[in-house]
Amino acid sequence: MITLLLIIPIIGALLIAPIQEDSLTNQSKMKNIAISTSLLNLLLSIFLWLEFDSNTTQYQFVYEFDYLTFCHFNFGVDGLSLYFVLLTCFVTPIAIISNYNSISKNIKFFLISFLLLETLQLALFLVLDLLLFYIFFESVLPILFIVIIVYGSGEFRFRSANLFFLYTLFGSLFMLLAILQIYSYTGTTDFQLLSLYDISLDSQKVLWISCFLAFAIKTPLWPFTGWLYRAHADSPLAGSILLAATILKFATYGMLRVLINFLPDASNYFSPFVQTIAIVTLIYASLATIVQQDTKTLIAYSSIAHMAVVTLGLFSNTIQGIEGAILLALAHGFVSPALFICVGGVIYDRTGTRLIPYLRGLATYMPVFTILFFLFTLCNTGIPLSLNFLGEQLCLIGIWEVNPLVAALGATGIVLSACYSIFLYNRISYGVYSPNMNSVLLKDISRREFMILIALLIPTVLLGIFPNVILDSIHVSITTLLYTV
Template identity: 55%
Template sequence: MLTGLLLIPLLGCLALLPMNSDTAAGVERIKKTALTASLITFVLSIIMWGEFDSSATQYQFVQEFNSLTFCHLNIGVDGISLYFVLLTTFITPLCLLSNWSNIQFGIKYYVIAFLLMESILIGVFVVLDLMLFYIFYEAVLIPMFLVIGIWGGSATRIRASFLLFLYTLAGSLFMLLAIMVIYYNVGSTDFNIVSLSDLSAGGQKLLWLAFFLSFAVKTPLVPFHMWLPRAHAEAPVGGSMLLASLLLKLATYGYLRILIGMMPDATSYFSPLVQTIAIVTLIYSSLATLRQVDFKALVAYSSISHMAIVVLGLFSNTIIGIEGAIALSVAHGLVSPAMFMLVGSVLYDRFHTRIIRYYRGLTVYMPMFSLLFFLTSLANMAVPLSLNWIGELMSLSGTLQRSPVIGLLGASGIVLSACYTIFLFNRLSFGAYSQYLSFTNDITRREFMVMLPMLFTAFLFGILPNIILSDLHVAVTQLLYS
């Protein structure tokens, strides 16, 4: 089953290559083929979710390919990786639909890039080998670099794509060196063998720092965050959605699978340092968000503050904190793309400006947009009945158990997120209609059908959080106490 999840997007790419994109009918056929491949992958992941046994302590759907001589290709999922795979297959079709009509050139290669990213991202979450994890972790940079650099929004897109590539590549070099050291000392890079190996305390701390630096760039944490607002601002809306929902979750998964799972002593030793960095990131990014004049940059900085709360929960060393961090990661992967869809696609496609001060009074002509924007803003502020609220509550509860001071400082993010979210919603929706905007139509059926699944899922999981938490209990307990 996991092999099918990896191969279906690749087969979709192969089917797209010979297609002709010179005619309108050919372009339509290309888009429908890519969407069909992503939907088949999503259906297969739902079947896998239905067959998943939440009481099992081992990896499930394990498949080994021992005939390969150059690596040990071993794949499987547990409760931790399950929802990251589901989030990947859920978001990819929505990313394709978000840019259905506003990519004017190279549409075939644009959708191929997204199908490649889907396959690579699934690979990151299902491989059970450190070297293959690194290969997939880095490979996702190539199609994202091309998406931002070729189909970005302005002349500065080249700079944004190089910032993304160079920041994350430079950080990941330390991870590669750490993996080579592990292979030299252990003789294998298999997850299970490495987690059972007896690494010395000093060596474990050095390896931990190398991995943490790589993941801190991808999270991102201050001071390695400068690439994210630029990449978000310049990326097409599908790229922004994928970047916010999935690429930032690679670091979350790396923290769980490698730092907490394989180096628990070093993780406990460095947790106060990490939580201090997370608090600085949370407060700085929240205050920077209040100063933004570009609404895509504003949503990008808000993503940094939400991911800081995720890091607080992950390094709380408690079951409730880690489960809350995973739930908040899933929630952020649903709500942040919805915010980018509203401001980066619905508004930008109509008015061709991202400057907040040009907007006012959109409720006059776009009442349905304002309603969807209101619901998305509520989820972004983590109000009760949303999955964001469940995730933040559990993450901060776990942090309070470890350090009341850090927990109280982390709770300041709740107030700050309400400040910038309410400001953005109030400025765009209310008041007299802006003199700088022309008359426009309300949200279209396609845009509504992109927004509805994300909002519905965010509030469904917020009302019934045990849908997610019941699959996490055994895996997180095994992670901490095995």
């Protein structure tokens, strides 16, 4: 089953490759193939979820490929990776459909790129080898680099692509050195074998810092936040959706799988340091968000603030905190792409601008869109009955048990998120209609846009009401991550 998850997007890419882009019919055929294969993968991932046994901590659906002497692929899924796999399969068709009409040139490369990205992301969450984890961690960089340059908007997209590539590559090099050092200590990079070894605290500290640097840049935490908002602002809409929904979750998954799991002593030792960095990131990003005038940049900064809360939960060493971090990461994977679709898709496609001072009075001409935008804005602030609310509350409850002061500072993010979210919604939805916009072009959302936003809203609300659907599946796996002092 896992092999099918990895292979189906590649099959879709191979089917698209020989088709010529010389007619609208062929372009439509390529889009239909890409969407169909990604939806098929989504159905397969749901079947995987239904068959998953949540009462064990063992890896399930394990597949080994050892027919080549120089390569040994080992894949499997457990409670830590299951929902990241589901999120990847859920978001990929939405990313492709979001740019269904706006990408008209080089459509073949665009579709193949996102199908390959799906396979590479799934491989990262499913692989059971530390060296292959690093390879797949880095493998998305070249494709996203090209996507930002070729399909991005803005005259600074070359700089944004370079910053994205160089920032993340720089941090990951230290993780590679740490992995090689781990191999020299233990003679293996297999996850199951590594869990049996006991590395001394002094060695763990060096390895932990090297790996944490890579994850801190990918999260991103202060002071490595400079690449994210630029990458979001200049990438195509589908690129922003993937960045927000899944690429940033690489770091969340890496902290769970590598730092907390294999280097527990060092993780416990450096927890106060991480909590301090997360609080600084949260307050800095929230204050920076309030003053932004570009809508995509504003949503990108809000992502940084939410991921800082996720980091607080991960390093709380409590069941509530770690489970809350996973819930908030999933909620962010639904709500943040929806907000990017609202501001970088719906509004930008109709007005040609993302500057807040040029946008006013959209509720007059786009009432259905305004209602959906309002709902996602509330979810972004962490309103009750949303998955964001449960994630944030569990993260803060978990960190409260460890350090009430850190939890109190972390709670300021709730107030600040309400400030910038309501500010954005109020400024562009109400008030006197802006003379800078052409009211003839301001048609309400299309059926395609409506279905995309509803598809993101339904799991946000349903999982916010019934969180045990997720918590029951991950609870047993999370208990193995707790560090006993």
